[in-house]
Amino acid sequence: MTGQELEYIAEAHANGMLAGDGPFTKRCHAWLEARTGANKALLTHSCTAALEMAAILLDIRPGDEVIMPSYTFVSTANAFVLRGGVPVFVDIRPDTLNIDETLIEAAITPRTRAIVPVHYAGVACEMDTIMDIAQRHGLMVIEDAAQGIMSTYKGWPLGSIGHIGCLSFHETKNIISGEGGALLINDPALVQRAEIIREKGTNRSQFFRGQVDKYTWCDVGSSYLPGEVIAAFLWAQFADAERITSERLTIWNRYHSLFAHLESAGSIQRPVISQNCQHNAHMYYLLFPDLSSRTAMLKQLKASGINAVFHYVPLHTSPAGLRLGRAHGLMTTTDSMSDRLIRLPLWVGLTAEQQFMIVNAVSAYSHIM
Numbered sequence: 001m002t003g004q005e006l007e008y009i010a011e012a013h014a015n016g017m018l019a020g021d022g023p024f025t026k027r028c029h030a031w032l033e034a035r036t037g038a039n040k041a042l043l044t045h046s047c048t049a050a051l052e053m054a055a056i057l058l059d060i061r062p063g064d065e066v067i068m069p070s071y072t073f074v075s076t077a078n079a080f081v082l083r084g085g086v087p088v089f090v091d092i093r094p095d096t097l098n099i100d101e102t103l104i105e106a107a108i109t110p111r112t113r114a115i116v117p118v119h120y121a122g123v124a125c126e127m128d129t130i131m132d133i134a135q136r137h138g139l140m141v142i143e144d145a146a147q148g149i150m151s152t153y154k155g156w157p158l159g160s161i162g163h164i165g166c167l168s169f170h171e172t173k174n175i176i177s178g179e180g181g182a183l184l185i186n187d188p189a190l191v192q193r194a195e196i197i198r199e200k201g202t203n204r205s206q207f208f209r210g211q212v213d214k215y216t217w218c219d220v221g222s223s224y225l226p227g228e229v230i231a232a233f234l235w236a237q238f239a240d241a242e243r244i245t246s247e248r249l250t251i252w253n254r255y256h257s258l259f260a261h262l263e264s265a266g267s268i269q270r271p272v273i274s275q276n277c278q279h280n281a282h283m284y285y286l287l288f289p290d291l292s293s294r295t296a297m298l299k300q301l302k303a304s305g306i307n308a309v310f311h312y313v314p315l316h317t318s319p320a321g322l323r324l325g326r327a328h329g330l331m332t333t334t335d336s337m338s339d340r341l342i343r344l345p346l347w348v349g350l351t352a353e354q355q356f357m358i359v360n361a362v363s364a365y366s367h368i369m
């Protein structure tokens with residue numbers, strides 16, 4: 001929390017306008033557009049909702065294929081599956097754990113419609129290569145930038161590079177509103193329809209701007225806009241986004257230097273940030289040699305009172321992923337990372353002493369392994 005959330009919520013209450021697209025939502029939209037350079041930013045209930053809107057905007061139809069990593073959260077795939085799309089999973093890079101851009105082209109078929117790069121841990125995918133592939137094959141690019149706010153690729157904010165970007169403000173992310181998200185529309189041709197899809201398929205947004213004298217049902221859509229209380233909370237977070245990011249980076253960098261010796265000793269691998277990326281310190285993770293050492297480490301950390309976790313169950317091995325998607329090629333790196341990764345605690349307010357304790361606990365058990 002930044003300390004301003006309740007004040008802004010009280011202001012939203014006093015404004016007397018609690019539905020969506022009131023003064024706080026407008027401020028949040030303007031901030032996101034200024035910050036990312038997106039043609040249009042629209043708050044949503046979640047990144048999941050933004051991804052679902054993207055699938056509708058692209059007119060994904062049954063049998064259309066969408067290329068994405070398997071090493072991601074379920075919403076990346078689910079949003080397209082809801083329209084009948086088929087997720088085609090491609091393996092990840094062993095350094096950033098992002099989709100391996102060199103494997104994308106071979107996964108393209110006549111049914112391919114889009115590529116969904118996921119910026120894992122707020123570290124950018126190789127977007128130049130991905131945009132080039134998309135352009136040559138006439139594909140759309142939807143960035144799953146759920147973890148990517150305040151990160152950049154070659155100076156470009158994540159979510160502003162593809163045709164569409166999706167952000168999350170879920171409480172597990174860097175900038176939060178409990179549940180929350182945003183759709184960034186970079187392709188101007190998609191803006192008007194995005195507003196309609198978000199407002200239950202009506203042109204209500206144009207009506208409020210005085211562009212039409214009544215509003216009516218124009219297209220498919222749903223209710224994707226959050227109320228003003230959520231936007232007021234989010235505004236407090238936006239106002240402090242620079243400080244939140246720099247404090248997270250301090251914590252991330254401290255972990256990174258404290259774990260250097262364990263990496264030199266060959267016990268663990270630390271995260272890799274590519275030269276092209278300024279990251280947002282969304283996550284600090286370590287890679288252990290194998291599943292058994294990872295399991296033993298998690299047990300020891302838990303016994304020391306440290307809440308460390310693993311993720312993801314690769315989508316290509318999950319019950320729904322097996323039924324609704326398919327893997328293109330071997331998923332060796334995805335399977336390996338899923339067995340070996342541990343996320344360490346990282347939040348604004350985590351003290352240096354707490355970090356020393358965590359590093360000591362990991363070091364102590366690494367020597368036994």
Ligand SMILES: *Cc1c(COP(=O)(O)O)cnc(C)c1O
Pocket residue numbers: 045046047048049072073075076118144146147167168169170179180181
């Ligand atoms: C958190 C997350 C989502 C979902 O975000 P919500 O706002 O909770 O819907 C989607 N994709 C990735 C990669 C995420 O980390």
